[in-house]
Amino acid sequence: xxxxxxxxxxxxxxxxxxxxxxxxxxxxxxxxxxxxxxxxxxxxxxxxxxxxxxxxxxxxxxxxxxxxxxxxxxxxxxxxxxxxxxxxxxxxxxxxxxxxxxxxxxxxxxxxxxxxxxxxxxxxxxxxxxxxxxxxxx
Numbered sequence: 220x221x222x223x224x225x226x227x228x229x230x231x232x233x234x235x236x237x238x239x240x241x242x243x244x245x246x247x248x249x250x251x252x253x254x255x256x257x258x259x260x261x262x263x264x265x266x267x268x269x270x271x272x273x274x275x276x277x278x279x280x281x282x283x284x285x286x287x288x289x290x291x292x293x294x295x296x297x298x299x300x301x302x303x304x305x306x307x308x309x310x311x312x313x314x315x316x317x318x319x320x321x322x323x324x325x326x327x328x329x330x331x332x333x334x335x336x337x338x339x340x341x342x343x344x345x346x347x348x349x350x351x352x353x354x355x356x357x
Contacts (some may be wrong), residue, residue: 230252230323233251235324246259247310269288273308281338298333
């Protein structure tokens with residue numbers, strides 16, 4: 220049986236894992252625990268801004284996919300885009316929402332690898348298809 224602290228940490232890791240695949244989708248409530256979107260209570264304006272940011276990064280991923288730079292280079296660039304995308308998304312949150320997000324996610328799990336930005340996406344009604352990604356490496 221898990222202690223309350225173990226349960227809390229497990230819940231945090233579940234959220235981190237979902238966010239590693241798509242922070243936008245977690246905030247939209249389309250991925251990960253559904254109570255996250257409710258707990259953060261994003262405004263329609265925030266959702267619109269996040270959707271716009273994610274769309275721009277998806278467009279960049281499409282352009283990268285069309286370049287003939289090799290699979291490894293593409294993945295490297297798309298992983299760097301993911302970090303930038305997540306930073307911009309988090310900047311859309313208020314201070315109170317960022318504090319709540321930190322509380323919900325806890326300390327980062329060492330070695331967790333984010334999915335690269337995908338040329339297809341979901342999130343705030345964006346369509347696309349779900350393609351699972353291993354958070355522990357390519």
